[in-house]
Amino acid sequence: MPVLQQHAAVDAPLQHAHADGQGGLNAVSRAAAALPHSTLEIEAPGSFCADMWAGVSTGPSSIFRRMLAHPFLTGLVDGTLCEQAFKFYIVQGALYLRQYSRALALVASKAPAERPAWTAFLARCANEAYTEEDTFHKEFLGHYNTTVEAETACARLAPSCQLYATTILSTVHERAFYEGMAAILPCFVVYLEVAKALQPRGSPHPLYQKFIDRFGGAEYESLALEVVQIANAVAAELGEVQRQRMRAIFEHGCKLEYMFFDACHTQQQWPL
Numbered sequence: 001m002p003v004l005q006q007h008a009a010v011d012a013p014l015q016h017a018h019a020d021g022q023g024g025l026n027a028v029s030r031a032a033a034a035l036p037h038s039t040l041e042i043e044a045p046g047s048f049c050a051d052m053w054a055g056v057s058t059g060p061s062s063i064f065r066r067m068l069a070h071p072f073l074t075g076l077v078d079g080t081l082c083e084q085a086f087k088f089y090i091v092q093g094a095l096y097l098r099q100y101s102r103a104l105a106l107v108a109s110k111a112p113a114e115r116p117a118w119t120a121f122l123a124r125c126a127n128e129a130y131t132e133e134d135t136f137h138k139e140f141l142g143h144y145n146t147t148v149e150a151e152t153a154c155a156r157l158a159p160s161c162q163l164y165a166t167t168i169l170s171t172v173h174e175r176a177f178y179e180g181m182a183a184i185l186p187c188f189v190v191y192l193e194v195a196k197a198l199q200p201r202g203s204p205h206p207l208y209q210k211f212i213d214r215f216g217g218a219e220y221e222s223l224a225l226e227v228v229q230i231a232n233a234v235a236a237e238l239g240e241v242q243r244q245r246m247r248a249i250f251e252h253g254c255k256l257e258y259m260f261f262d263a264c265h266t267q268q269q270w271p272l
Helices: 003-018 022-032 039-043 048-057 063-068 071-078 083-109 116-144 148-152 159-174 177-198 206-216 218-236 240-266
Strands: none
Touching (some): 039 048, 039 177, 039 218, 048 218, 063 071, 063 240, 071 083, 071 177, 071 206, 071 240, 083 116, 083 148, 083 159, 083 206, 083 240, 116 148, 116 218, 177 206, 177 218, 206 218, 218 240
C-alpha cells in the first residue's frame, strides 16, 4: 500500500494525548511549555527540513507536542515508565534496526552517481545501524541481565512497529531517491529533537537518563544533521510537487514514530 494511502490508519492513535479528557489536554500544554528552539531551527534555519519540522512541531496539537505528552516519554522524564515497557522498547528497537539498516543500504544505492559522498555516508549509516545492536541495545539489555540474541530469538515486531519498518522499506524500494530520503529522515530527526526537549528535565532513573544522553549527545546530533544536509540538498533540486511529496512522507513517518512509542508503552501484541 502506498505511503499516502495509510494516513487514515495512523491518525487515530494521535488522539491518545486527549483520551484522558482535561488531563490529556494538560499533558499537551505542559509539553508545549518552554520548549526550546529545535536543533534544525538553530543549525539549519530557513532550510527545507527546518520548515518540514516546523510543520509537525508547531502548535499544541502538533504531532511532536503530542509525542512529548505521551506517557512513554513523560514516564522517561519522571522515572515512572514501567521498566518492562522500556525493555519491550529496546527489543523492538533492535528488531526495527535490522529492517531500517536494509532501508539505509538501499537508499544509499539509489543516491546519484555524481554524489559518491552521499552513497558512502548513507552506507556507513546502514552499517552503524547493524552494529548498534551489538553496542547500544546490548548495553541497555544488560540492565535486565539478558542479551539481544536471547530477547530477539523468538520475538517479532509489534503491529505498529512492523507497519513503520515495512513502510520505510517499501518507500525506499519502490520510490525515487528523494522519496527514500524523506522516509528515512523522521527516525533521525525525531530522536534528535526528542532528546533535545527532554535533556533540560532529565530523569531520576539512571537507565532513562542514559537513554536521553545517548540521543542528546554531539555525536548523534552531527550524524542526524548530515542526513538533514543531504535531504536539504536533494529538495533544492526538486519542483514543488516533489517537495510536497517529501513533506507528506516525512509527516507520515513522524506519525509512525508516535505509534512506535505508543506500541512500546502498551507492549502491543498481535491479536492472532
